[in-house]
Amino acid sequence: MSNFKKILQKLFSGLGLFVTTFFVFFPILWLSLTAFKQAKDAYSTSLFFDPTFQNYINIFSNPNNFGYLLLNSVIVAVITIIIAIPVASLAAYALSRFHYKVKNVLMIWLLSTQFIPPVVIVIPYFVLFRTLHLMDTRIALVLMNLSFVLPFATWMIKGFVDGLSITLEEAAFVEGCSFLQVITKITIPLAMPGIITTSIFILIQSWNEYLFALILTRNNAVTMTVGLNSLVTDRGVIWEQMSAAGILIMVPIFIFSFLVRKHFTQGLTLGAVK
Amino acid sequence: MNSVIYHGPKKWFILAPALFILAAMTIYPVVNIFIVSFQDWNLLKSPEPKGWIGFDNYLRAFQDPDFWNSVGVTFIFTIISVTLSIIIAIAIALQLYPKGIYRTLLKACLIFPYAISPALKGYTWRFMLNPHYGVIDKIIGWFIPPLQDAVFLGTKAGALFWLAYTEIWGWAPFMALIFIGALDMIHPDVFSAAKIDGVNRVQMFRFIKLPLILPVLLMVTLLKTIFSVKIFDQVLTLTNGGPGQATETINFFIYKNGFKFFEMGYASAQSILLILLMVVFAAFYIKTVMKGGVDA
Numbered sequence A: 001m002s003n004f005k006k007i008l009q010k011l012f013s014g015l016g017l018f019v020t021t022f023f024v025f026f027p028i029l030w031l032s033l034t035a036f037k038q039a040k041d042a043y044s045t046s047l048f049f050d051p052t053f054q055n056y057i058n059i060f061s062n063p064n065n066f067g068y069l070l071l072n073s074v075i076v077a078v079i080t081i082i083i084a085i086p087v088a089s090l091a092a093y094a095l096s097r098f099h100y101k102v103k104n105v106l107m108i109w110l111l112s113t114q115f116i117p118p119v120v121i122v123i124p125y126f127v128l129f130r131t132l133h134l135m136d137t138r139i140a141l142v143l144m145n146l147s148f149v150l151p152f153a154t155w156m157i158k159g160f161v162d163g164l165s166i167t168l169e170e171a172a173f174v175e176g177c178s179f180l181q182v183i184t185k186i187t188i189p190l191a192m193p194g195i196i197t198t199s200i201f202i203l204i205q206s207w208n209e210y211l212f213a214l215i216l217t218r219n220n221a222v223t224m225t226v227g228l229n230s231l232v233t234d235r236g237v238i239w240e241q242m243s244a245a246g247i248l249i250m251v252p253i254f255i256f257s258f259l260v261r262k263h264f265t266q267g268l269t270l271g272a273v274k
Numbered sequence B: 001m002n003s004v005i006y007h008g009p010k011k012w013f014i015l016a017p018a019l020f021i022l023a024a025m026t027i028y029p030v031v032n033i034f035i036v037s038f039q040d041w042n043l044l045k046s047p048e049p050k051g052w053i054g055f056d057n058y059l060r061a062f063q064d065p066d067f068w069n070s071v072g073v074t075f076i077f078t079i080i081s082v083t084l085s086i087i088i089a090i091a092i093a094l095q096l097y098p099k100g101i102y103r104t105l106l107k108a109c110l111i112f113p114y115a116i117s118p119a120l121k122g123y124t125w126r127f128m129l130n131p132h133y134g135v136i137d138k139i140i141g142w143f144i145p146p147l148q149d150a151v152f153l154g155t156k157a158g159a160l161f162w163l164a165y166t167e168i169w170g171w172a173p174f175m176a177l178i179f180i181g182a183l184d185m186i187h188p189d190v191f192s193a194a195k196i197d198g199v200n201r202v203q204m205f206r207f208i209k210l211p212l213i214l215p216v217l218l219m220v221t222l223l224k225t226i227f228s229v230k231i232f233d234q235v236l237t238l239t240n241g242g243p244g245q246a247t248e249t250i251n252f253f254i255y256k257n258g259f260k261f262f263e264m265g266y267a268s269a270q271s272i273l274l275i276l277l278m279v280v281f282a283a284f285y286i287k288t289v290m291k292g293g294v295d296a
Helices: A004-035 A055-062 A066-097 A105-116 A118-131 A138-162 A167-174 A179-208 A210-214 A224-231 A241-259 A262-266 B014-027 B027-036 B056-063 B066-096 B101-109 B118-128 B135-143 B157-184 B188-196 B201-229 B232-239 B250-259 B263-290
Strands: none
Touching: A004 A241, A004 B066, A004 B118, A055 A066, A055 A241, A066 A138, A066 A224, A066 A241, A105 A138, A105 B014, A105 B056, A105 B232, A118 A138, A118 B027, A118 B250, A118 B263, A138 A167, A138 B014, A138 B188, A167 A179, A167 A210, A179 A224, A179 A241, A179 B014, A179 B135, A210 A224, A210 B027, A210 B250, A224 A241, A224 B118, A241 B118, A262 B157, B014 B027, B014 B135, B027 B056, B027 B263, B056 B118, B056 B201, B066 B101, B066 B157, B066 B201, B066 B250, B101 B201, B118 B135, B118 B157, B118 B232, B157 B201, B157 B232, B188 B201, B232 B250
16 A cells, blocks of 8 residues: 555544544533633633633522522432332342243333333323322422333343342252342342442433423422523523533533443443344 | 242232333323323313313314424434434444544543433534524534524524434434444454455445444334434424424424413324324334344
8 A cells, every 4th residue: 555545544534533523522512611601702602711600600599599400300310219220120130030921011011111202101190290289399200200210220120130140049049048138138239230330321311301390390390401491581592501501411421421331322222232 | 041949929029019110101191191182171271171072183183284294394303313313323433443542532432412411402502503603603604604694493494404413413423332332243354354355445334344233223223213203302492393383393292282282182192193103113123122132
């Protein structure tokens, strides 16, 4: 291969990498820059500006109170995890270890939840929560989040339990361990890495959830994603504060998704792609 | 793996909580909206359904040009976003597949756009596409000066394209990761052997890489299609269905009828129609997954 051709090839692959990097990260970079701009700089495309933390101070104070919305997002995500993980772990163990005549039906049922759009599920619950006076409560959001989180968590944890050898459980059973002891003392500790990974996925999905919170909350249970809407005002969108709030939503998710990046593709395709 | 260590009622006992929640989140809502879809019910007018009206809600949907508009919008949106995200994903995968420090770093960060809340994605692009101070407008203006102050979200085609683009931005890198995984599964000897036989780059892709990742490609296409049909968050935050009704997808249309006009009966009928559509995709998807998935 001639030298010229080699240089040309290097140039091309360099350009390709630049375009890819730009395509993937530019919006994130731009949002991050804007989050530290003063109002007057946010509405220009200049790269040079006096950085400020004022936007963060503004979104945490009246009338936006993102501190409270942050609290709501955290509480909803944590309670969703606390309910979903034990329920999903038990179901995953059962589906992995026991024989059911209707096992295929159960598995298809789990998968089918992915095909009922959230806007459909929320219609009857909207009516129900109104009658039960559960509108604008965190518990309503947790219940709705379970609709997409639980099947997903069960499927994922089942994948991890399937990978564990059964010999240890059998030995413990022979030694006289009770059925629940086998699960809690042997299987769960061994499947812990998988359970933690699943918890992080639940956290990400619950944190990013928008539709349910949009429909079911007004003031008390508003989460951060829906809080973004309050920055769209009569006088236009306050973009520098929107960006600051965006950073607040984005950065924790980046950290968590980075932690589970090895399972990322498998997790979010419900194990369809390994 | 099936165990014989325990056969008894307890195996149903530990499955029960999950089944209960699952029933509450699938059977209850679907049966409920199925019943309501045959009833006359506007929540603003009465807290209870007003009475049975047979198939009127369904007939109304079939005669409603706005409903057909939403079907068309969803269809075009799905075609654009699925096609472009697959092409871009393959391009990214082919570039990042070779080893290297920068490439490895880039690969590790490819999940970020996907991990961002879809609602935030919509707002981010709405900001960058603003005709007065949007950075994307400016960049496009450098290359194509007449488009400098174009109001991209103000035209029907523009709004629909950029709506699809926000989705492509999130999905293409994520899909690229799946493709890279699939390429990594191919033994490197295959590529060396082909090289020795004098296969060029284009042939290498067309006759070796593409056929080998095809099963994964088809699976991802199906998955992406399902997610495209379900699109909602970005519609609201990027275009709010506009201009006019140019970006009203089916999910957005149901949302509008159900939670802006509170036409519970009508929204339920549309939901049933949407579910019927999803069942077709679901059948294909479930078939693949139940077979044990596709190795990437």
